[in-house]
Amino acid sequence: MRASKIDRLVKMVNQISLNMSSNGPADEVAMQVAEHLEKFWSPPMKDLVSDYADDETVGFASISHKAIIQLAVMQKAK
Secondary structure, X not given: OXXXXXXXXXXXXXXXXXXXXXXXXXXXXXXXXXXXXXXXXXXXXXXXXXXXOOOOOOOOOHHHHHHHXXXXXXXXXX
């Protein structure tokens, strides 16, 4: 069975978070991940993951979930 778009994006965010996890405290890393997503992801990708910011069942790792919440805040500020 093929993974849905959100499943693939969650996996990607979790991988980015894991790769950046040695950069400092969790809150700092979450902000770095959010900034990375804001800078490099397409608007539809950012919109889709931001729609799941309040969904704790989608599979985001802890740092990833914090990053998506930050990304959603960034998206609303625009």
